[in-house]
Amino acid sequence: MDEPKGTSRRNFIKLATATTLAAGASRDVLGSMGTYLIEPRQQQAQTASPNDRIQIATIGVGGQGTGDTNAALRRSGPATDNPTPLGPGVEVVAVADLYDGRLARAQELWGKQLFTTRDYREVLARSDVDAVIVATSDHWHTKIAIDAMKAGKDVYLEKPMVQNLNEGKALIEAARDTNKILQVGSQRVSSIVYQKAKDLYNSGAIGELNLVEAWWNRNTALGAWQYTLPPDASPQTVDWERFLGRAPKMPFDAVRFFRWRNYRDYGTGVAGDLFVHLFSGLHFVLSSNGPIRVMSTGGLRYWKDGRDVPDVMLGIYEYPKTTAHPAFNLSLKVNFADGGGGEEGFRFVGSEGVMTIGRGVTITRKPLSKEPGLSTNTYPKTMQDVIQKEYRTKYPENLKELNATREEVYVAPQGYNDLADHLANFLDSVRTRKPVVEDAVFGFRAAGPALATNLSYFEGRSLEWDPEGVKLKT
Numbered sequence: 001m002d003e004p005k006g007t008s009r010r011n012f013i014k015l016a017t018a019t020t021l022a023a024g025a026s027r028d029v030l031g032s033m034g035t036y037l038i039e040p041r042q043q044q045a046q047t048a049s050p051n052d053r054i055q056i057a058t059i060g061v062g063g064q065g066t067g068d069t070n071a072a073l074r075r076s077g078p079a080t081d082n083p084t085p086l087g088p089g090v091e092v093v094a095v096a097d098l099y100d101g102r103l104a105r106a107q108e109l110w111g112k113q114l115f116t117t118r119d120y121r122e123v124l125a126r127s128d129v130d131a132v133i134v135a136t137s138d139h140w141h142t143k144i145a146i147d148a149m150k151a152g153k154d155v156y157l158e159k160p161m162v163q164n165l166n167e168g169k170a171l172i173e174a175a176r177d178t179n180k181i182l183q184v185g186s187q188r189v190s191s192i193v194y195q196k197a198k199d200l201y202n203s204g205a206i207g208e209l210n211l212v213e214a215w216w217n218r219n220t221a222l223g224a225w226q227y228t229l230p231p232d233a234s235p236q237t238v239d240w241e242r243f244l245g246r247a248p249k250m251p252f253d254a255v256r257f258f259r260w261r262n263y264r265d266y267g268t269g270v271a272g273d274l275f276v277h278l279f280s281g282l283h284f285v286l287s288s289n290g291p292i293r294v295m296s297t298g299g300l301r302y303w304k305d306g307r308d309v310p311d312v313m314l315g316i317y318e319y320p321k322t323t324a325h326p327a328f329n330l331s332l333k334v335n336f337a338d339g340g341g342g343e344e345g346f347r348f349v350g351s352e353g354v355m356t357i358g359r360g361v362t363i364t365r366k367p368l369s370k371e372p373g374l375s376t377n378t379y380p381k382t383m384q385d386v387i388q389k390e391y392r393t394k395y396p397e398n399l400k401e402l403n404a405t406r407e408e409v410y411v412a413p414q415g416y417n418d419l420a421d422h423l424a425n426f427l428d429s430v431r432t433r434k435p436v437v438e439d440a441v442f443g444f445r446a447a448g449p450a451l452a453t454n455l456s457y458f459e460g461r462s463l464e465w466d467p468e469g470v471k472l473k474t
Contacts, residue, residue, distance in 0.1 A: 035409040038192050038360070041421060054430055057094035058133040059120045059144055061102045063227075064158055065135030066109070068185065069095075071423040072133065072156075073110075090427060093128055096120040098239040099257070101230050118239045120144055124151040131156065131181070131430050137266040138163040139247055145182065146174045154181035154430045156423065159280070160272040160447040161440065165455075168444040168470060175440040183426040183436040184443030186280035190425050191418035196410050197346075197361045198285045205363050207352030209286075212330045214278045214346045217338035224303050224311060224336040225261040225273075229254050255306070262307035269309030270298070270334045271453040278332055280438065280446040281346065281357070287324035290445045290467030291317035296456040302337035311336035315453045320467075332453075360411035371395045444470050 058069045072090055094115040095106045103116040115126070123129060124147060131154040134144050138160060145157045161184050162168050175182040188194050201209075218224060230237075233254040240252045247265040250256075260266035261273055268276075283290065298313035317330040346357040353365035374391060376384045422438075429436045448470050452463050455472075464473035 034407055035411065038196050038410050038412050040192060040413055040416065052431055053089045053091065054130050054427055055091050055093045055128050056131050056133060057096070057115075057123045057126070057129045058092065058106075058135065059096045059123060059148075060134065060136035060140075060158075061095050061097045061106050062135065064185075065097075065133060066106075067419065068133045068135055068156065068158070068423065069110070071417065071419045072427060074420060074424075089431075094123045094126055096123045098243050099230070099233070100237045101232065118242065121147070124148055124153060129153060131427075134158060135185075137243070137260045138268050138272060139266045140245060142167040142171055143245075145171060149174050149178040149180040149182065152178075152180070154426075156183050156185060156426045157443070158185040159443070160268050160276045160450055161443040162447055162451070163268055163272070165448060165451050165472065168440075168448060172440040172444060181426070181429050181433070181436060182440050182443075183422075183429065184280075184438045184440070184446075185422065186277050186438060186443070186446060187418045187422035188277060188281035189284040189438045189442070190422035191281075191412075192416065192421070193357065193360060193410075193412050193418070194281055194284055197348075197355060197357050198287075200355060200361060200363060200410075201285055201348065205353060206348060206350030206355050206365075208326055209328050209348060209350050210326070211328055211349040212282060212346065213349070214282065214330070215333045215335075216274045216278065216344040217333075217335045217340065217342050219338045219340070219342040223342065225259055225307075226303070226305070227258050229258050233258070259307075262305070262309060264308055267309070268451060269454060270311070270313040270336075271296075271315070271450040271457075272447070274334050275313070275315065275332055275453055276446050276450040278346070279449055280442070282330065283442070283446060284437075285346075285348075285357075288319060288322065288467075290449050290470075291319050291330065291465055292467060293318035293462060294449055294452040294456050294465055295462040296453045298457055310457065313453070313457065315456075317449065360409060362410075363408040364405060365407075366405045441470070 056069070056072060058065050061069070069092055073092065074090070092110045092114065094117070095103065095110075096117050096119065097103050097106070098118055103118075106116060107114050115123075117123060123132065132148050133156045134141060134148065135158045136144060141157060141160075142162050145155050148155050162171060171182070200206075235252045238252065238254070238257055240257065243257055244250070256263055256266070261269070267273070279290070282288065294315065294317055296313060296315040298310040300307070300310050301312045303311045313332075313334050315330075315332040317332070319325070319328050319330060321327040344358070346355075348355040348357075353363055356362045356364070374387065376387050379387070425437050428434065445467060449465060452465055452472065456463050465471075466473050
């Protein structure tokens, strides 16, 4: 019988030995016993034939859309006024945004020849656009992505894939019916760090999984979505009516436009912005389809600035036993007023060790004692002495074994950027038509529990989720 994934110590030893042999030199360079460098993926060739050249457009060039576009162009670091040359075989030819200042900035970054518009449909009508990056407010994701695929464009769609649970099926069907590439933008599924974690888990590094903890803490105003408002924001420079779309009609409000994540009318709050990243990373590492029960709590504790979503949220989830993993529980936490400095990460707790994911992967293993232990303090002293003597004859004290902790640390190369890998995966799929790592089904299996978390919070009840059918149970 095959050993179940995640429980084979033999597989872990094989993987650890192979890693040691392959990365021994890296360990010496890093100067710490048990620390290894994760090998980066093979980079794309720096030249591309005209037939391989992909012309992209970005719809929504705020912070995320700009970052995605630069990653597609293989530009590292923040946007600058002196951009580096275009990446191999990729050209941005058009952008759409509802704020004129961002259209002007796009031409500063990517060239005056760039076509710009407020109306995304003008971008989709262009024959020179092969693929689009959709990085708008959440309430526009579904419509623009479906329109783009129907217009013959491949789509890189920012997370969460949808704003509402009832939109998932339509987007999945549109991707299938149009036969277009749809990649959802939760980049951890393309990360070499998360791939290493997946390999380690499957090798049995921590034994049988029973609990996963994940957290994302922030302690800055920008981290809490308090984005800078441009002084020229007005109904003349912002297409407010187009932005509202299906949302309730109201007078122009620059705060709502530039800080839309704070409002349920346009965004998905903490769960849609951050929990969905944690779900996608977890599901990738464990080959999981998702939980069967969702419970959440939280509140608006610090950022009482008019937002109608919580700034602290906690979720508890029950995952069923599958062929890929045992039954386990998951706890998620996000805090936007974390006085400890801010951090994010995962902690996978197993029967034989703990795997922590942060900037790298750490495996911590402290062997269980072979001794059963004693509980004799309620017995007469003479009896305690007899039992203790017999016990130590059978179990000689071995402090070295009791206190030994083995730690293996795997780190990514300095400056590694998983977003670049995620966009590279998308662009490779556009060229080759191979499946992407995060298609509409995978994306909805991450977005669904995140959106169910919001429902649980606002409705004050636990929810049953169907991870196979990707829907709420009624």
